[in-house]
Amino acid sequence: MTTPPGGEPVGDVPVVSNDDVVRVRQIVRSAADSAGFSLVDQTKIVTAAGELARNTLVHGGGGTAVIERSVNDRRKAGLRIVFTDRGPGIPDVEQALTDGWSTGNGLGLGLSGARRLVDEFTLESAVGEGTTVTVVKWIR
Amino acid sequence: MSGESGGTAETHMSDLLRSRRDAVLGRWVELVTEGTRGRITEREVRTELTELYDLVERALGDDDGTTGGELRAALGDISRNRARQGFSPTETATSVYALKRAVHEQLKESGDERGHAGFIEFSAYIDELGLATFEAYAAAREQVISDQAEQLLELSTPVVKLWDGILALPLVGTLDSARTQVVMETMLQTLADTGSRYAVIDITGVPAVDTEVAQHLLKTVMAARLMGAECVISGIRPQIAYTIAALGIEFGDIVTKASLADALEHALRGSGLRVVGGTDA
Amino acid sequence: MRQIPILKIGELLLVSIQIDLQDQTVVALQEDLAEEIVRTGARGVIIDISAVDIVDSFIGRMFSTIAAMSRLMDAETVVVGMRPAVAITLVELGLSLDGVRTALDLEQGMRLLESSLGER
Numbered sequence: 001m002t003t004p005p006g007g008e009p010v011g012d013v014p015v016v017s018n019d020d021v022v023r024v025r026q027i028v029r030s031a032a033d034s035a036g037f038s039l040v041d042q043t044k045i046v047t048a049a050g051e052l053a054r055n056t057l058v059h060g061g062g063g064t065a066v067i068e069r070s071v072n073d074r075r076k077a078g079l080r081i082v083f084t085d086r087g088p089g090i091p092d093v094e095q096a097l098t099d100g101w102s103t104g105n106g107l108g109l110g111l112s113g114a115r116r117l118v119d120e121f122t123l124e125s126a127v128g129e130g131t132t133v134t135v136v137k138w139i140r
Numbered sequence: 141m142s143g144e145s146g147g148t149a150e151t152h153m154s155d156l157l158r159s160r161r162d163a164v165l166g167r168w169v170e171l172v173t174e175g176t177r178g179r180i181t182e183r184e185v186r187t188e189l190t191e192l193y194d195l196v197e198r199a200l201g202d203d204d205g206t207t208g209g210e211l212r213a214a215l216g217d218i219s220r221n222r223a224r225q226g227f228s229p230t231e232t233a234t235s236v237y238a239l240k241r242a243v244h245e246q247l248k249e250s251g252d253e254r255g256h257a258g259f260i261e262f263s264a265y266i267d268e269l270g271l272a273t274f275e276a277y278a279a280a281r282e283q284v285i286s287d288q289a290e291q292l293l294e295l296s297t298p299v300v301k302l303w304d305g306i307l308a309l310p311l312v313g314t315l316d317s318a319r320t321q322v323v324m325e326t327m328l329q330t331l332a333d334t335g336s337r338y339a340v341i342d343i344t345g346v347p348a349v350d351t352e353v354a355q356h357l358l359k360t361v362m363a364a365r366l367m368g369a370e371c372v373i374s375g376i377r378p379q380i381a382y383t384i385a386a387l388g389i390e391f392g393d394i395v396t397k398a399s400l401a402d403a404l405e406h407a408l409r410g411s412g413l414r415v416v417g418g419t420d421a
Numbered sequence: 422m423r424q425i426p427i428l429k430i431g432e433l434l435l436v437s438i439q440i441d442l443q444d445q446t447v448v449a450l451q452e453d454l455a456e457e458i459v460r461t462g463a464r465g466v467i468i469d470i471s472a473v474d475i476v477d478s479f480i481g482r483m484f485s486t487i488a489a490m491s492r493l494m495d496a497e498t499v500v501v502g503m504r505p506a507v508a509i510t511l512v513e514l515g516l517s518l519d520g521v522r523t524a525l526d527l528e529q530g531m532r533l534l535e536s537s538l539g540e541r
Binding site for chain 3: 040
Binding site for chain 2: 512526530
């Protein structure tokens with residue numbers, strides 16, 4: 001079930017430095033808090049946002065994070081965050097999504113982990129053009 | 141009302157409601173006051189119905205249905221108020237239907253042929269509104285039920301202290317995904333708050349477990365471990381053991397015991413304690 | 422000036438993380454700790470994360486790295502005070518923090534270290 005875009009904007013953050021990764025986390029935390037997410041769900045969405053922001057910076061060469069409030073067709077409220085970069089893109093999306101960086105080798109994109117923390121996860125990528133990752137988490 | 145079925149019939153009805161306002165509204169108030177049998181004063185009824193009357197009149201004359209929203213909101217309010225005052229949803233709906241009767245009487249009296257033709261549609265429209273009051277009532281009751289369910293949830297998932305540093309979570313009844321998650325989060329928080337190193341999750345009173353619930357249990361045990369505490373699961377019935385194995389869920393090195401007593405013994409031992417028989421002094 | 426202070430308590434080093442961790446801070450902490458372990462000859466490291474509300478893959482790996490690094494220098498590491506929400510999220514992330522010992526609070530962490538140091 002995909003949600004229509006066009007929610008209420010919360011923030012549009014350039015992600016070009018380590019400070020920005022922290023900023024994204026802080027903005028998402030405050031948005032999640034005021035939206036009414038439970039503590040555990042807040043922790044999950046903020047952690048996912050941090051992971052994806054770092055990916056955008058480290059693997060995508062920098063980009064942007066757009067955060068907005070969203071309401072789905074069942075009147076549930078939530079947060080949508082879109083990470084975009086114009087980096088090298090991901091050649092094998094399937095592999096990236098199953099890649100286990102939890103083996104601790106430091107490689108891998110942490111995408112599979114972030115995906116488990118959110119309710120909706122879409123990834124679009126083209127080699128040489130960039131990557132867009134959209135995540136949505138609803139209030140339970 | 142849909143625009144296709146002749147705007148003229150609706151606007152005719154709207155005109156009629158306007159031109160015969162005193163007569164129709166008056167009759168409506170009369171009928172409803174009778175029906176409520178003294179539980180609401182005529183003045184209150186008149187105030188309520190006047191607002192509704194105006195909205196219905198506007199809604200019928202409306203092309204784009206904007207008044208419809210206002211009308212439903214007003215109906216919702218009246219419905220909830222009546223429910224609070226102890227009226228059944230039928231009584232509230234009947235009050236709405238009384239408008240039909242009032243209008244019909246007017247039409248008969250005045251021999252309004254055109255009005256008669258449009259009456260069927262009008263009648264159907266009022267029927268819809270009556271049902272809307274029912275829905276508002278049902279929604280309000282649902283909210284009450286859901287609130288109570290939440291309270292029940294809190295009552296039925298106690299985390300108890302078995303001993304210093306040993307908690308127990310006796311689960312009873314069918315577990316669903318949502319409930320299990322809440323319970324597990326509460327337990328983990330209690331572990332942190334009390335600094336307890338052991339938690340015994342007893343599922344003797346749980347008749348069945350599905351994949352989702354088993355996964356939640358598993359994740360909770362892993363989370364407790366990450367925090368620095370250990371979970372012991374006790375009271376796994378044969379059926380549940382079979383289900384978990386059949387589902388292929390790996391419980392790995394999670395300690396499981398047949399009974400709460402065995403689990404307590406395990407936890408005591410792990411805490412460096414022993415139960416010793418004493419002599420009566 | 423260190424972002425995260427490292428305190429010496431007897432043979433142990435105590436690190437209490439109170440701030441929002443930035444990647445560079447994480448790297449700096451690892452280096453500072455390595456230095457301190459050598460300088461003080463500490464046998465144990467306690468990392469207190471009771472004030473930390475987000476632990477992601479980078480920070481998680483930091484714990485594993487610190488634990489491995491300390492062991493090479495004959496010191497044991499314990500991470501204490503992990504919040505339930507953090508633990509739940511780490512499990513979902515799939516981060517197992519291998520090689521990292523944990524305890525519910527400072528007191529239990531110190532007891533853990535003392536008993537394992539006593540065994541050596």
